[in-house]
Amino acid sequence: MKKKILMTRRLHDFAMKELQKRYQVVVHDGKIPMPKKLLLQKIADVDGLVCFPYDVIDGEVIESARNLTVISTYSVGYDHIDLQAARRRKIRIGYTPSVLTDATADLTVALILDVMRRVTEGDRLIRAGRWSVIFGPHDYVGSDLHGKTLGIFGIGRIGQAVARRAAPFGMNVIYHSRTRLSKKIEIQLGVKYVGFGELIRDSDILSIHVPYRSDTHEIIDKKVFRMMKRGAFLINTARGKIVNEVDLVRALKSKTIAGAALDVFGSEPIGRDHPLTKMENVVLAPHIGSSSEETRRKMAEITLDNLVLGLGGKKMVYSVDV
Secondary structure: OOOEEEEOOOOOHHHHHHHHHHOEEEEOOOOOOOOHHHHHHHOOOOOEEEEOOOOOEOHHHHHHOOOOOEEEEOOOOOOOEOHHHHHHHOOEEEOOOOOOHHHHHHHHHHHHHHHHHOHHHHHHHHHOOOOOOOOOOOOOOOOOOOOOEEEEEOOOHHHHHHHHHHHHHOOEEEEEOOOOOOHHHHHHHOEEEOOHHHHHHHOOEEEEOOOOOOOOOOOEOHHHHHHOOOOOEEEEOOOHHHEOHHHHHHHHHOOOOOEEEEOOOOOOOOOOOOHHHHOOOEEEOOOOOOOOHHHHHHHHHHHHHHHHHHHOOOOOOOEEOO
16 A cells, blocks of 8 residues: 655646655645644645645644654755654654755845845836936945955855855855854855854844754844944845844834845745835845755755655655754
């Protein structure tokens, strides 16, 4: 008898065909994310789960899954999964790091350029019919990247990829991370390690690349914004809850910082009434860090492989140590 898996959303056609060939597949095709009541019902008798970063796989969900042995998440993050509950049940967890590094780093640089050169702001201005005169020497000016200090908070795969991209722009790169890089890698990347306070005070652009954990929850708050340069920009392509959004809105309104570019938010999706949508000095993206055709396909391949290997009792391509 084939093993049974639950998917909270469809993957690419090639992955679906392979999964349907190997397993009994139950696919949720309704409201996203899958309502918890339905998730609790459908997960009760499955052997494997394919989930996404917006699915909350908490202790109650895991305890309801009597036969569950493998979770394969279509994401680099796994903070949506209760690892302790999974550990108690000896459930293996696969995820998709590494493959989305370049796509997310590319978007980070795109957001930096956008907010500092006011590209999206200008697009809105033109579409609203508010570009009525040719700008003069002091009108509608942005900021150069050359000579600016880029502060990277978290120097894992994505943080390092951003550092490599900053070099051709002539930026100075400093970083702070829980684990310091070796001197050799620091030299290769052209980065300098600094303390957290120095990172905040000296950065013209502060780019967030730490994982979301209890110790990074809303770590970027009003105290941090007060320490930042008044002309500084905040970039977040990591997780929304690393930033206190209420404090961020206040910092932007008061011009404590110059602007922000965000791909992630505390609660997603955000609506048109969110305070950040009312601000000209903010660039917003709908959580598209990994959204390139090539990257998304590779993520599907790894999600598929992790599930198949895990259910076969073999080593996953990428697994969380639980």
